[in-house]
Amino acid sequence: QTVVTQEPSFSVSPGGTVTLTCGLSSGSVSTSYYPTWYQQTPGQAPRTLIYSTNIRSSGVPDRFSGSILGNKAALTITGAQADDESDYYCMLYMTSGLWVFGGGTKLTVL
Amino acid sequence: EVQLVESGGGLVQPGGSLKLSCAASGFTFSGSPMHWVRQASGKGLEWVGRIRTKINSYATAYAASVKGRFTISRDDPKNTTYLQMNSLKTEDTAVYYCTRRSPDSAYGNFDYWGQGTLVTVSS
Numbered sequence: 001q002t003v004v005t006q007e008p009s010f011s012v013s014p015g016g017t018v019t020l021t022c023g024l025s026s027g028s029v030s031t032s033y034y035p036t037w038y039q040q041t042p043g044q045a046p047r048t049l050i051y052s053t054n055i056r057s058s059g060v061p062d063r064f065s066g067s068i069l070g071n072k073a074a075l076t077i078t079g080a081q082a083d084d085e086s087d088y089y090c091m092l093y094m095t096s097g098l099w100v101f102g103g104g105t106k107l108t109v110l
Numbered sequence: 111e112v113q114l115v116e117s118g119g120g121l122v123q124p125g126g127s128l129k130l131s132c133a134a135s136g137f138t139f140s141g142s143p144m145h146w147v148r149q150a151s152g153k154g155l156e157w158v159g160r161i162r163t164k165i166n167s168y169a170t171a172y173a174a175s176v177k178g179r180f181t182i183s184r185d186d187p188k189n190t191t192y193l194q195m196n197s198l199k200t201e202d203t204a205v206y207y208c209t210r211r212s213p214d215s216a217y218g219n220f221d222y223w224g225q226g227t228l229v230t231v232s233s
Contacts, residue, residue: 035218046220091220098171104154
């Protein structure tokens with residue numbers, strides 16, 4: 001069974017840039033997996049940031065961007081702010097016709 | 111305003127059953143594929159399954175971890191989707207969210223989520 005991989009944790013300084021990635025335990029992530037990125041704060045439902053690799057969801061600041069970097073999907077936050085401190089999840093649409101979430105990345109801004 | 115409101119969660123013994131409901135409002139429910147996602151305490155998100163619309167024969171799909179035990183259905187006139195959970199295991203303990211797949215993306219972007227309902231499987 002293919003696993004979707006994410007960094008368990010990441011740290012960024014306020015104003016800095018960070019790139020979170022989303023890979024596969026076997027194979028490469030491409031646009032055909034329609035990567036979606038969600039942000040979740042404790043006790044809240046997830047919020048869509050990016051879908052279909054690089055389309056920003058309505059109301060999401062343009063400092064959030066999505067791309068494919070090498071064999072992974074990537075979420076880049078440019079000019080990180082304190083309230084970006086959250087859990088970030090990628091979700092892929094698999095060739096089986098099912099969806100799979102990555103394990104999530106806990107982002108700390110300090 | 112789009113709203114999704116889950117209900118039906120609670121405490122159930124291993125091997126038992128529970129049926130969750132998700133009442134939708136503020137959008138054309140009958141035209142929207144609906145999904146269920148769960149999250150164990152302190153853990154990540156897990157996609158559970160989905161149901162398509164009438165035009166797509168209400169087709170369902172499930173994660174391997176719940177296939178054969180969980181069933182998703184919908185009642186379009188009532189704007190409600192359901193998650194019937196049978197043969198529950200302790201590892202099914204989680205907050206269960208219903209979510210709508212946005213019409214903007216056929217393969218992702220769950221744009222609206224309920225507040226979640228807690229299911230606890232324990233003896």
